[in-house]
Amino acid sequence: MFLASQYPGNRLQTLFRCWLRSKKQPDTFQGDGITISSVIPALLGTDDILSSTHYEQFETLASRLRQALRDRFQDIIAKDECMLATVLDSRYKLIPFVDTDTTGTGRNDLALKVCTKREASRRLSTAVDQAKRTTRSEIKLYKVLLQI
Helix, strand or coil: CCCHHHCCHHHHHHHHHHHHHHHHHHHHHCCCCCCHHHHHHHHHHHHHHHHCCCCHHHHHHHHHHHHHHHHHHHHHHCCHHHHHHHHHCCCCCCCCCECCCCCCCCCCCCCCCCCEHHHHHHHHHHHHHHHHHCCHHHHHHHHHHHHC
16 A cells, blocks of 8 residues: 655655656647657657656666666657657757767767768758759659559
8 A cells, every 4th residue: 555654755755746647648649739749758758857857766767767668669759750840840850869878978878879961961961962863753653553
């Protein structure tokens, strides 16, 4: 049985805030007007919240939640489509991405690994160049395929 008196108030409040923020993420993603560009910033924000929990009683919980976050969402945030949508969204641009490689200095405390700002810019440039090379006949073919 959980007794609130077993935990000092500040620690209990921290756990409760962490749980509340994590609980809101699925609701946020299922709301109207939510686009794929919000996925990376929201997941990184959740990871940031979990990484800032430094109470001994909650470190195991936080580390397991972060591991579950990485296991479930790392493949999604690594996709070009998700990264490009975030970069092209005027609310986010390159803000969620790291300045340096996450294996070096920078945000290496995050469980989720995102590409660097330089890599995001390179992928965007490649996508624009590829779009420019797309011919009208290819566009017609895509339209036909999408109707099927």
